[in-house]
Amino acid sequence: MNPRRLLLLSIWAIAPIGPTFGETPRNEVNSISNVEWRMDTDRDYVPGDIIELSLVATCRSYIELELKAPVHPHARLLEIQPFPIAQNEGGLFQSEWVVVYQIGRSGSVALEGGSVALKPDPESPAHVLPQISFTVGSIGQDPAGDSPESWVDETPSESVIDIIGVIVVIALGVALYLVFQRYIKRGLKGTTDMPGTSAQVSAVRLCKNLEQENCDPRELERFLQEYHSKCSDRLIALFETRLYSRNPGNEELMRSLKKEFAE
Numbered sequence: 001m002n003p004r005r006l007l008l009l010s011i012w013a014i015a016p017i018g019p020t021f022g023e024t025p026r027n028e029v030n031s032i033s034n035v036e037w038r039m040d041t042d043r044d045y046v047p048g049d050i051i052e053l054s055l056v057a058t059c060r061s062y063i064e065l066e067l068k069a070p071v072h073p074h075a076r077l078l079e080i081q082p083f084p085i086a087q088n089e090g091g092l093f094q095s096e097w098v099v100v101y102q103i104g105r106s107g108s109v110a111l112e113g114g115s116v117a118l119k120p121d122p123e124s125p126a127h128v129l130p131q132i133s134f135t136v137g138s139i140g141q142d143p144a145g146d147s148p149e150s151w152v153d154e155t156p157s158e159s160v161i162d163i164i165g166v167i168v169v170i171a172l173g174v175a176l177y178l179v180f181q182r183y184i185k186r187g188l189k190g191t192t193d194m195p196g197t198s199a200q201v202s203a204v205r206l207c208k209n210l211e212q213e214n215c216d217p218r219e220l221e222r223f224l225q226e227y228h229s230k231c232s233d234r235l236i237a238l239f240e241t242r243l244y245s246r247n248p249g250n251e252e253l254m255r256s257l258k259k260e261f262a263e
Contacts, residue, residue: 032065032127033058033092035116041134047106048139051075053099053132057116058092065095070114070129074136075101106138199227203261210250210257217243227261235260 038054045051057065062085069080083096095116103109114129202223209215224231224239231239238253 032116033060035127035129037129037132039132045103045134045136046139047103047136049103051101051103055097056094058094060092062093064119066117066119067097068115069099070111070132072109072111074104075109075111076104078102103136106136108135199230200261203257207254207257210254213250232260
């Protein structure tokens with residue numbers, strides 16, 4: 001056989017066995033380089049709080065990833081918010097998600113079972129997320145200590161004290177008003193029952209009318225009829241003179257009325 005032909009056949013036979021330099025294997029291009037997560041696990045959480053878990057996965061090529069969020073029975077999954085794929089400063093493509101939870105009860109919470117996988121290739125190995133643990137305190141827990149506050153306040157609140165004070169003030173006001181009204185009524189009754197009080201009032205009114213010279217004779221007759229027994233003979237004579245005389249005089253009658261009743 002020609003030596004040159006033999007050399008060519010030997011080169012052709014061994015060519016497929018050698019590697020192709022500069023070509024990256026497919027499994028290295030379409031793979032997840034790294035997955036990072038961020039969440040404030042040192043925060044003082046209580047039931048009802050909203051927490052956010054941020055996840056960032058990097059790949060060598062532009063490829064869509066699928067997130068399976070970690071879960072826990074006491075952390076209600078509210079939303080998974082994805083962000084568009086972006087290229088970072090190192091030339092890697094990164095996918096980002098924000099997972100929102102709401103805490104349901106106090107105690108230890110461990111988010112687990114999460115993973116990130118290639119969306120076009122479900123059979124490819126998934127990147128399993130680590131367990132994310134944090135503690136949830138009780139509602140009303142004292143930030144300065146570990147013991148929770150008592151459910152019922154042992155001391156009355158300021159609002160209760162204010163209401164009691166208002167009730168006491170109102171009760172005292174009503175009691176004082178009733179006592180005052182009772183004494184006023186007693187005083188008025190005692191004043192009415194005092195002997196000569198009505199005669200004094202009537203005498204003062206008569207003197208005022210006589211002084212103004214507009215006294216009605218019927219008032220004089222009524223006074224004389226009601227208080228005849230209390231009037232002196234002189235005062236009775238002055239009343240009769242004032243009532244039946246043609247030239248009545250008022251000054252002498254006024255002086256006698258004031259002397260016997262009004263003074």
